[in-house]
Amino acid sequence: xxxxxxxxxxxxxxxxxxxxxxxxxxxxxxxxxxxxxxxxxxxxxxxxxxxxxxxxxxxxxxxxxxxxxxxxxxxxxxxxxxxxxxxxxxxxxxxxxxxxxxxxxxxxxxxxxxxxxxxxxxxxxxxxxxxxxxxxxxxxxxxxxxxxxxxxxxxxxxxxxxxxxxxxxxxxxxxxxxxxxxxxxxxxxxxxxxxxxxx
Amino acid sequence: xxxxxxxxxxxxxxxxxxxxxxxxxxxxxxxxxxxxxxxxxxxxxxxxxxxxxxxxxxxxxxxxxxxxxxxxxxxxxxxxxxxxxxxxxxxxxxxxxxxxxxxxxxxxxxxxxxxxxxxxxxxxxxxxxxxxxxxxxxxxxxxxxxxxxxxxxxxxxxxxxxxxxxxxxxxxxxxxxxxxxxxxxxxxxxxxxxxxxxx
DNA sequence: CACCGGACTAGAATAGTATTCTAGTCGTGA
DNA sequence: TCACGACTAGAATACTATTCTAGTCCGGTG
Numbered sequence: 005x006x007x008x009x010x011x012x013x014x015x016x017x018x019x020x021x022x023x024x025x026x027x028x029x030x031x032x033x034x035x036x037x038x039x040x041x042x043x044x045x046x047x048x049x050x051x052x053x054x055x056x057x058x059x060x061x062x063x064x065x066x067x068x069x070x071x072x073x074x075x076x077x078x079x080x081x082x083x084x085x086x087x088x089x090x091x092x093x094x095x096x097x098x099x100x101x102x103x104x105x106x107x108x109x110x111x112x113x114x115x116x117x118x119x120x121x122x123x124x125x126x127x128x129x130x131x132x133x134x135x136x137x138x139x140x141x142x143x144x145x146x147x148x149x150x151x152x153x154x155x156x157x158x159x160x161x162x163x164x165x166x167x168x169x170x171x172x173x174x175x176x177x178x179x180x181x182x183x184x185x186x187x188x189x190x191x192x193x194x195x196x197x198x199x200x201x202x203x
Numbered sequence: 204x205x206x207x208x209x210x211x212x213x214x215x216x217x218x219x220x221x222x223x224x225x226x227x228x229x230x231x232x233x234x235x236x237x238x239x240x241x242x243x244x245x246x247x248x249x250x251x252x253x254x255x256x257x258x259x260x261x262x263x264x265x266x267x268x269x270x271x272x273x274x275x276x277x278x279x280x281x282x283x284x285x286x287x288x289x290x291x292x293x294x295x296x297x298x299x300x301x302x303x304x305x306x307x308x309x310x311x312x313x314x315x316x317x318x319x320x321x322x323x324x325x326x327x328x329x330x331x332x333x334x335x336x337x338x339x340x341x342x343x344x345x346x347x348x349x350x351x352x353x354x355x356x357x358x359x360x361x362x363x364x365x366x367x368x369x370x371x372x373x374x375x376x377x378x379x380x381x382x383x384x385x386x387x388x389x390x391x392x393x394x395x396x397x398x399x400x401x402x
Numbered sequence: 403c404a405c406c407g408g409a410c411t412a413g414a415a416t417a418g419t420a421t422t423c424t425a426g427t428c429g430t431g432a
Numbered sequence: 433t434c435a436c437g438a439c440t441a442g443a444a445t446a447c448t449a450t451t452c453t454a455g456t457c458c459g460g461t462g
Binding site: 030031032051058112113114115116128131132154155156157158160161162164165166167169170173178179180181185186189190192193196197198 | 354391
């Protein structure tokens with residue numbers, strides 16, 4: 005009915021507006037109309053690109069996880085030494101969160117979105133693949149006797165669990181320490197948890 | 204208009220019904236009507252006791268956190284030895300989750316509720332108090348040189364972070380290990396992370 | 403150039419839910 | 433017996449998500 009058509013950045017604008025609204029008001033409190041106003045798109049446009057509020061959240065969720073996981077995989081590829089790799093892993097985790105605080109807050113708070121996504125299993129598969137990648141990367145170090153042999157599902161808990169927990173509090177503004185200050189201890193803890201010496 | 208009045212368990216019935224609905228359909232997908240039907244209460248009753256869907260979730264959230272934290276504090280009171288206390292801490296964390304899986308799932312997924320609650324600060328205060336209690340409990344052990352001296356906000360991350368992360372995956376049915384199997388490693392990791400020897 | 407089809411956008415119309423309101427009901431105590 | 437406070441019902445209301453119909457624009461085709 006007016007203005008120009010065929011803008012490919014419409015989709016992105018909607019995602020950005022949605023994240024901004026979710027950050028300020030939370031998911032359930034933001035209305036589709038909030039997103040419409042902030043993004044400049046129309047209701048029709050929003051429903052064309054996504055298929056509802058929940059779906060917008062899902063798209064944000066998947067995009068965020070994907071970006072994060074790609075970084076992790078890159079870190080693993082770059083390192084061969086066990087301790088250096090694990091330190092870099094923790095570092096990447098914390099740095100990613102510090103660089104994308106709004107997105108990180110959204111990902112950590114709104115895990116419920118997973119329910120809606122569980123059906124198409126895309127996320128499930130991504131998670132599985134990441135776990136596997138970590139386990140594969142660790143395998144030679146386990147064989148060499150520097151890293152403890154543990155069930156696959158424990159590695160991710162031990163390596164990024166502490167950082168995750170710290171980041172969660174940091175994102176809610178509940179920590180006195182900065183991420184930079186915490187990084188060393190968190191990396192050491194991760195190493196201590198899986199290394200053979202530190203038991 | 205009918206039936207009896209003055210039932211004090213009406214409130215509880217509503218909470219139970221709400222948790223059941225949230226577990227099955229997720230928060231946003233369950234309607235107040237679902238809760239009404241499942242609990243046997245009327246809309247008016249629900250809004251009398253709470254003040255909306257969000258508030259029901261908030262009440263569940265606070266009640267859950269309170270129960271969990273009281274258990275943690277009890278564990279700390281029961282133990283003097285550093286290592287035994289930390290092992291018990293991790294054990295309680297995991298056991299609580301295993302015993303209240305639905306509630307735990309709700310608490311872990313629906314952190315967004317915190318946003319709504321942040322205003323009245325009750326949760327914030329509860330968290331602060333717990334952190335403080337843990338730091339106080341650790342203090343003599345730090346002085347005795349058995350536990351590392353670290354910023355307060357790092358202790359909780361190091362001690363329960365790994366368990367939290369493992370539990371999250373376990374609750375989503377993504378682990379092969381059982382909680383019992385993981386408990387030992389998680390407790391060891393917690394100890395290794397904060398003990399002076401294991402660095 | 404006139405026209406077609408597909409991708410996208412508008413905004414009104416519709417349907418579904420949360421929340422509010424008015425009118426009770428019940429037990430308690432004076 | 434009556435008045436009162438705590439609680440409950442269910443209809444009425446107000447919002448919001450979602451769907452629908454009617455375009456608009458661009459790129460290609462005869």
